[in-house]
Amino acid sequence: MIPSSPPRSGKDGRQTTGSVLSPSVASAPSTRHLRPGLVAQALEHLFLPSIAAWFAFPQRFDRAVAQLAQDGGRAVSPRQAAAYFGGSLFLEIDPRNLTHRLDEKYVDDDGWHWIGESFLDAGDWQDRLPLLQRSPAHREIVEICRTRENFRDGGRYRTYLRQIGDGKPPRRNGQTIDTVDKLDAYFRYYADLIDNIERTGILPRNRFQRATNTGRQPRRARSFWQDFVERDIGVAIDKDGRLVRHTSGKHRLAAAIGLGLDKVPVEIRMVHLGWLQAEMQKRRLPASKALAAALAERGAG
Incomplete structure (x- = not known):
């Protein structure tokens, strides 16, 4: 199997996604350290996936798919997959077709799990695909699209301001917003970002990082490392072949x-895995070749 950080194991020792429970089962602070640190992400972002993808990737990918079909769970590093499948993983789509999201963390009988380090998943997503409109981050950005520089008139701003006054400051982008100055910086950053997107559209990430006019980007709203490891808007393909938002890019x-x-x-x-197995059966190809063919077909469409 392709090296990746090991998924949690169930009580029988097998990789499992388990049944979905209410997030209240586990305390919220336990979710903060599920994601790899920004330095670890940066190192992998630079060179590790390309090195790993040199060594018999298709064979290891096919074996991983066979094991998932038998045991369930998750496998394959997304960055190794990107290094091997290359540009075929990048598409241009109508954003209005993305109506649901697959969160990168979920909770089951064994606690909280982080799935952002896996490219293949055999779990049950039925109860893990909430509407985008239910996301606080989604709602606040859509609101700023309407209010722009008058962001203080928006309901989300007033809610956060009240939370600061009550001594229960919100956490956004991994930072605690506990002053009015920080709150203004946070909303002003996204008002600038929205203005820039309106002028230029959303650029592929390698071009966006070099763009000279991406707003003021106050450091109180977003750290350097967050900008460095940021990637294009992430999506996942569910078992029916539908695209759903996944991992980075929720604000964009x-x-x-x-x-x-x-x-x-x-x-x-x-x-x-369910979608990939259907593609394998339809095309009568092993997993790596079936995925490559399906991705090429999507890109051409």
Whole structure:
């Protein structure tokens, strides 16, 4: 199997996704350290996936798919998959077609799990695909699309301001917003970002990082490392072949929808085993070749 951080194991020792329970089962602070640190992400972002993808990737990918079909669970590093499948994982789509999201963390009988380090997943997503509109981040960005520099008039701003006054400051982008100055910086950053997206559209990430006019980007709203490891809007392919938002890009996607854009670049970050198995059967190809063919067909469409 392709090296990746090991998924949690069930009580019988097998990899499992388990049944979905209410997030209240586990305390919220336990979710903060599920994601790899920003330095670890940066190192892998630079070179590790390309090195790993040199060594018999298709054979290891096919074996991983066979094992998942038998045991369930998750497998394959997304960055190794990106290094091997390359540009075929990048698409341009109508953002309005993304109506649901697959969260990168979920809770079951064994506690909280982070799935952002896996490219293949054999779990049951039925109860793990909430509407984008239920996301606080999505709602606040769509609101800023309407209010812009008058963001203080928006309901989300007033809610956060009240939370600060009550001594229960919100956490956004991994930082505690406990002063009015920080709150203003946070909303002003996204008002600038929205203005920029309205002028230029959403650029593929390698171009966006070099763009000279991406707003003021106050460091109180977002750290350097967050900008460095940021990627294109992430999507996953569910068992029925539908694209759903997954991992990074939630603010940019919300801005695109709020602005009414008809095209955004996205990166396929995860595929469901059920969809891949259907492609294998339809095309009579092993997993790696079936996926490559299906991705090429999507890109051409």
